Amino acid sequence: MAKKDDFDLEDFLPYLLNQAAEESSMAFQRVYKGRYGMLRNEWRVLFHLGNYGQMTAKEIGTRARMHKTKISRAVSKLEKRRFLTRTKDDEDRRVEHLNLTATGQAAYRDLHSVAKTYDQKLSALFPVAEAKMLRNMLRRLSGIE
Amino acid sequence: MAKKDDFDLEDFLPYLLNQAAEESSMAFQRVYKGRYGMLRNEWRVLFHLGNYGQMTAKEIGTRARMHKTKISRAVSKLEKRRFLTRTKDDEDRRVEHLNLTATGQAAYRDLHSVAKTYDQKLSALFPVAEAKMLRNMLRRLSGIE
């Protein structure tokens, strides 16, 4: 019996995106969780600081599109584990500048290298041009309103 | 100052996938939440039953890759709201067959049509061939182990 409708749940882009996102996050999650007991938000904050250097919580939130409470909690945990330090801005004392400690940087380098390898493995599923196109399409989809 | 490393966080596929998934889910979430007070898991169960007809919780879990506790709770809520009914299997009385009620089917049809329209809008961001390729790539990424 053929489907009476041509639009199948498994063609629904948000669904496909979710499945792919979840599946592809899993393997990597096991690494940062296993090695450093980190949660996803903590890893994201770590990665942003490692990648872009000193940032404020606000800046991370804007870039990563994370809500400020997520960042606040992630920063607290990372601070408790001595992965980062805070320093108040002199001119605007509401603002805190976040910096990775040596420990944090080591963790970042480690995870960065795992991520890079993993990304290459995923990308290798497709021809180079297609993998590049995929990234562009995903970026485009992220910018919808 | 150029980046010292060629691998940027914003190129990381799991990250891009998550952003795109989250962004594209949001608009649709507002609909099923607003119209029917549903959560994502409830919508997923509803959609599976609407799409494939009678199923067991186990079958839904396998197809949608949802954990059984999520399904159990989603099914309870949908049952409470009279969107579905359960019937015990005669041969194996552990198994419950789930079916949408008329109300459930109406909700499904409504949301299905919204999803279809929304999917077309998303797909229209790209040429037809590319949109098709995107789906294929996402399916491929979902099947990684």
Added chain:
DNA sequence: ACTTAATAGTTGATTTTGTAACTAACAACC
């Protein structure tokens, strides 16, 4: 038949998230 293992689904305790209200600091306006 009887013990052990496996399976479908539920429940409860803990962790994590989400939402909203909050503090503290700055800015703008009059």
Added chain:
DNA sequence: GGTTGTTAGTTACAAAATCAACTATTAAGT
């Protein structure tokens, strides 16, 4: 300079996810 508004970040409480333990039923091995 005092009122009002805005912004950075935190905290408290409710909602939801996770993980392990649980019930009930079936299957398998002896």
